[in-house]
Amino acid sequence: MVAGSLMAQPGGGSPALQRASLLDVEGKYPEARELFLEEIDTAANPRATNAQRGMAISYAFEGNCAKTFAKRRAWVSKRAN
Numbered sequence: 830m831v832a833g834s835l836m837a838q839p840g841g842g843s844p845a846l847q848r849a850s851l852l853d854v855e856g857k858y859p860e861a862r863e864l865f866l867e868e869i870d871t872a873a874n875p876r877a878t879n880a881q882r883g884m885a886i887s888y889a890f891e892g893n894c895a896k897t898f899a900k901r902r903a904w905v906s907k908r909a910n
Contacts, residue, residue, distance in 0.1 A: 843868065843876050849883055858891045878904065 845864050852861035865887060868880035885900035 843872070843879075846876065846880060846883060849880070849887075853883070853887050853890050856890075858887050861887050 845868050849861045849864035849868070852858075852864070862884055865880045865884040869877050869884065871877075872880060881900065881904040885897050885904055888896040888900055
């Protein structure tokens with residue numbers, strides 16, 4: 830069920846983003862963020878923007894409000910460009 834819903838998400842065509850999202854759901858936040866960061870550093874938009882959003886959500890899952898806010902702000906900024 831979870832894997833199927835990830836496929837329907839924007840950017841869901843990227844295996845790395847799918848795997849990162851699944852790791853987040855499993856509570857493996859550091860491992861998920863490694864994949865998100867790799868996509869942010871190497872992918873073109875909109876995949877990099879989706880990875881930035883995923884990174885913010887990963888910190889939110891973990892309850893890290895300060896990093897969630899910072900990463901969300903970066904996502905919004907990247908999305909505006």
